[in-house]
Amino acid sequence: MIITLIILFLSAVFFMSGKVRSDLVALCALVLLIIFQILTPEEALTGFSNSVVIMMIGLFVVGGAIFQTGLAKMISSRILKFAGTNELKLFILIILVTAGIGAFVSNTGTVALMLPIVVSMAMSSNINVSRLLMPLAFASSMGGMMTLIGTPPNLVIQNALVEAGYKPLTFFSFTPVGLVSIVVGLAVLIPLSKIFLTKKTDKNTRKQKNKSLHELAGEYQISKNLWRVQVDPGSPFVGKTIQETGISKYSITILEVRRKTPNSRRFFKTTMSQEMAGASTLVQEEDILYVLGEFTVVQELVQENKLHLLDSHTPEGASQMNGEDELQFQDIGIAEILIMPDSRLVNQQVKESGFRQKFGVNILGVQRKRQYLLSELKNEKMYSGDVLLVQGSWENIARLTDDQSDLVVLGQPLTEAAKVTLNHKAPVAALIMLAMVVSMMFDFIPIAPVTAVMVAALLMVLTGCLRNVEAAYKTINWESIVLIAAMLPMSLALEKTGASDYVSQSLVNSLGAYGPYALLAGIYFTTSLMTMFISNTATAVLLAPIALHASIQLGLSPYPFLFAVTVGASMCFASPFSTPPNALVMPAGRYTFMDYIKVGLPLQVIMGIVMIFVLPLLFPF
Structure with a gap:
C-alpha cells in the first residue's frame, strides 16, 4: 500500500511540474506498478482495452470528420448568430449548450462533438480558444448531473439505493442538482477563465503564417480572369480530348473540367465531379470548363466552338458558387x-x-x-x-x-489541403453524428455507447467524411489516449492494496461523530480528492457503499450522502486525467497541469462548499 501511494504521489508531483510529458509520466507509473508486482502485466494493460479509451479514439475520429466536412463551421455560425461577437455571450452560450447536450449524452461524447464546433467559433469570432475549451469540458460534467444517464456515477448510486431496498431515483431527480452546478460553474468560470486561460498568441507566428489558398488565388488575380464555359450539345469539342480540340491556338488555359456524377442524388450538396484538365481529358456534353485568360479571348473561344459562357449565378448541379466564379480545392x-x-x-x-x-x-x-x-x-x-x-x-x-x-x-501544401473542408459531405456527417447521439441517449436501443462511437467513426471514414484512413489516424491525439489508458489501472492498484478502502473509511468514520453536515463534507471531499487520481466511476463504486452504511448507522437518509458521492465524483476539475473530457481538451487548449489547478481547483472547492449546504435542502437528512 505504501509503495502504491508513493508512486501516486510522485506521479502527481511530475504532472504538476509539467517538465515531463504527461503520457510519459503515466507510463512510468504503470511500469513501476508492474515492477513492484502490485499489478500483473495483464492487469496493468487493461486500461488500453478499456471501453472509455476505445470510445475516446472513436470520438476523436468523429470530431475530426465534423470539422473536416465543415459541419462544425455551419453549426458554429448558427450559434454565433445568437451570441454575435460578444465574448461573454458566446462563453455563456457554449456552457449552456454543452451542459444541455451533456444531460443526455456522455460527457466524453459531448466534448468530442462540441470541441471542433467551439474551435471553429473561436476562430470565426477572433476569441482565444484556450479560454473556452476548459470551461467546455467542465460544462459537460455539470450537464451530466442533470439526468440519471448523464454520467456513470449517477447510475452507481441508483444501483446502491435499489440494492439496499430504497425508492429508486427518477430520470430527472438529478436536475435540481445539475442546475445548481451550472449556475455555480458560470459564476466561477467567467472570471477565472478570463484571468488564467487567456493564452498569449505568438505574434511572430502570425506574421510568418502561410498564405491561404484564397489569398494566393487573389494575389495572382485568378478570380478576375477565371471563366466558366459550358459545352453545349453540337459543340465540336464533344467527344474529343482537350488536345484534339485545338485549344492551343487560343491564349488561354483550361484548369478544370467539372461534370455531373453518374450517381448524383439530391441528398448531397454537390453533384459535380472535379477533374484537373490534361491533354488527354475527354470532353463531354454539359461539361463545365474552367478557363483562365482574357475575356475577349474567351469570348472568341465560345463563339467559334458553340460553347456557352456561364454567368456567375448559374448553379452547377445542386451547388451554388456563392455569387462568384472561383476555384474549389477539395481534390x-x-x-x-x-x-x-x-x-x-x-x-x-x-x-x-x-x-x-x-x-x-x-x-x-x-x-x-x-x-x-x-x-x-x-x-x-x-x-x-x-x-x-x-x-x-x-x-x-x-x-x-x-x-x-x-x-x-x-x-505546406498538405497542411493547406487538410484545411479544405469537404462541404458536400456535411449532411452525411450530420446524419452519422445524429444517429450516434440518439443511440447513446436512449436505453431501449440495444447498442452500447462504445459500439455506437466505433460504428460512427468507421462510417465517417467509409463515407468519405475524412479524406482517407491516414487522415482519420491524424485526428487522434495519442498523448491523451496513452495518458488515460495508463492511469486507469491505478484505481485497481489502490483497490488491491487496500489504500482506497483505508483512506476513505478512516476519513468518513472520524467525521461521523461531528454531525450530518461534517459527515456529508467528509464524504464529498474524500470522493472529490480520490477522483483526482482515479476514474470518477471507480471512485463512486468504492465510496457509494461506505456513504450508504455510514448514513444508516447514524439513522439518516442516505440520499444526500449518495448524491455527495456522485457530485463529488463528477465535479472533479483540478486534474487533466480525472475525467476524459478534461484530457480531451488539454492539447487543443495548450493547457498545462497547473492550468487545471489554477482554474479547476477553486471551482472544485467552491462547488463542494455550495453542495454541502444545497444537498440537504433538496434531499433532507
Whole structure:
C-alpha cells in the first residue's frame, strides 16, 4: 500500500511540474506498478482495452470528420448568430449548450462533438480558444448531473439505493442538482477563465503564417480572369480530348473540367465531379470548363466552338458558387514554388519545363520581381528567383518537394489541403453524428455507447467524411489516449492494496461523530480528492457503499450522502486525467497541469462548499 501511494504521489508531483510529458509520466507509473508486482502485466494493460479509451479514439475520429466536412463551421455560425461577437455571450452560450447536450449524452461524447464546433467559433469570432475549451469540458460534467444517464456515477448510486431496498431515483431527480452546478460553474468560470486561460498568441507566428489558398488565388488575380464555359450539345469539342480540340491556338488555359456524377442524388450538396484538365481529358456534353485568360479571348473561344459562357449565378448541379466564379480545392489545389539558382529549369520556356508530364501540375502564373505574368505563359522563359503558381492534385503538388535541387515548394501544401473542408459531405456527417447521439441517449436501443462511437467513426471514414484512413489516424491525439489508458489501472492498484478502502473509511468514520453536515463534507471531499487520481466511476463504486452504511448507522437518509458521492465524483476539475473530457481538451487548449489547478481547483472547492449546504435542502437528512 505504501509503495502504491508513493508512486501516486510522485506521479502527481511530475504532472504538476509539467517538465515531463504527461503520457510519459503515466507510463512510468504503470511500469513501476508492474515492477513492484502490485499489478500483473495483464492487469496493468487493461486500461488500453478499456471501453472509455476505445470510445475516446472513436470520438476523436468523429470530431475530426465534423470539422473536416465543415459541419462544425455551419453549426458554429448558427450559434454565433445568437451570441454575435460578444465574448461573454458566446462563453455563456457554449456552457449552456454543452451542459444541455451533456444531460443526455456522455460527457466524453459531448466534448468530442462540441470541441471542433467551439474551435471553429473561436476562430470565426477572433476569441482565444484556450479560454473556452476548459470551461467546455467542465460544462459537460455539470450537464451530466442533470439526468440519471448523464454520467456513470449517477447510475452507481441508483444501483446502491435499489440494492439496499430504497425508492429508486427518477430520470430527472438529478436536475435540481445539475442546475445548481451550472449556475455555480458560470459564476466561477467567467472570471477565472478570463484571468488564467487567456493564452498569449505568438505574434511572430502570425506574421510568418502561410498564405491561404484564397489569398494566393487573389494575389495572382485568378478570380478576375477565371471563366466558366459550358459545352453545349453540337459543340465540336464533344467527344474529343482537350488536345484534339485545338485549344492551343487560343491564349488561354483550361484548369478544370467539372461534370455531373453518374450517381448524383439530391441528398448531397454537390453533384459535380472535379477533374484537373490534361491533354488527354475527354470532353463531354454539359461539361463545365474552367478557363483562365482574357475575356475577349474567351469570348472568341465560345463563339467559334458553340460553347456557352456561364454567368456567375448559374448553379452547377445542386451547388451554388456563392455569387462568384472561383476555384474549389477539395481534390485540386494550388501552391507557389521557387526556382533555385542552379536549377535546370533556368532559361527554359514554360512549355519545355515538363511540369505537366513529370509532376502532373499546370503553371498558372509567374511572379518575377513583384510583377505577375499571367498570359502567354507557354513561351515565357523561367529565371532564377521566379516564383511559379502551380495547380494540381494535392498529392502531385506534394511530390514537388522531392526535387529540392531545382525548386522549393513554399508553404505546406498538405497542411493547406487538410484545411479544405469537404462541404458536400456535411449532411452525411450530420446524419452519422445524429444517429450516434440518439443511440447513446436512449436505453431501449440495444447498442452500447462504445459500439455506437466505433460504428460512427468507421462510417465517417467509409463515407468519405475524412479524406482517407491516414487522415482519420491524424485526428487522434495519442498523448491523451496513452495518458488515460495508463492511469486507469491505478484505481485497481489502490483497490488491491487496500489504500482506497483505508483512506476513505478512516476519513468518513472520524467525521461521523461531528454531525450530518461534517459527515456529508467528509464524504464529498474524500470522493472529490480520490477522483483526482482515479476514474470518477471507480471512485463512486468504492465510496457509494461506505456513504450508504455510514448514513444508516447514524439513522439518516442516505440520499444526500449518495448524491455527495456522485457530485463529488463528477465535479472533479483540478486534474487533466480525472475525467476524459478534461484530457480531451488539454492539447487543443495548450493547457498545462497547473492550468487545471489554477482554474479547476477553486471551482472544485467552491462547488463542494455550495453542495454541502444545497444537498440537504433538496434531499433532507
